[in-house]
Amino acid sequence: MDNTDSILQSAERHCKDHGTRLTEKRxxxxTGLIQSEMALSAYELIAEVKKQYNQDLAAMSVYRILDFLESEKLVHKLKLANKYIACEHISCDHAHGVSQFLICGQCNKVKEINIKPATMAELQTxxxxxxxxxxxxxxxxxxxCADCLAHTA
Incomplete structure (x- = not known):
């Protein structure tokens, strides 16, 4: 079983535990978000799903699915870019700090990091x-990102 399958199984358990379902379209x-290192818009996801799985998804369906996945805390919406990424902690069984996102301005790769609660409390103050x-x-x-930085050296 590859990492994507393991993450999807964790997501399915999460949904079941919350009384919801991870349907095939969801x-x-x-999966499109898990396999991408970049944040994707709804329309980029539509194209990715078409390319990878030869499945057509309507834009309205993708927006509803993204809303569902965000409400289940399986994806994060990047507000400035109006794009989405899969949560890096779907398979984790422990609590995390507040998610923050590092976005490469050259290749658009996104990395989720966590900031300690004490740091967030200080910011709140x-x-x-x-x-x-x-x-x-x-x-x-x-x-x-380090890859882009290496190419500029």
Missing amino acids: KLVL TVDKAGFKLISPQFEMNCI
Whole structure:
């Protein structure tokens, strides 16, 4: 069994535990995200599923599927790019910090990292002192990945 199959099995267990189902179409969309190192838009996912599995998915269906997967915390929506990535912690059985996203400005590769709760608490205090209320603790940081950095040297 490859890593994608293992992650999908974990996602299926997660859905079953929450009283939902990971349908075949949901699996196709989630698989497309799992196998991509880049964040994908709904339309990029449609093209990827067509290319990899010769399956046609309607845009409205993909948006509904992405909403479902996001509500189940199986994918993350990158707000600035309006794209999605699979959660890197689908198969984990332990708690994580707040997810943050490193996005390569050259190749668009995305890496999910976690920030410690203490760091987030300190940030929350700073935001509060500035007279603001933090709505979402998600950061999307523009970076350059090691592969792209190696090609520029």
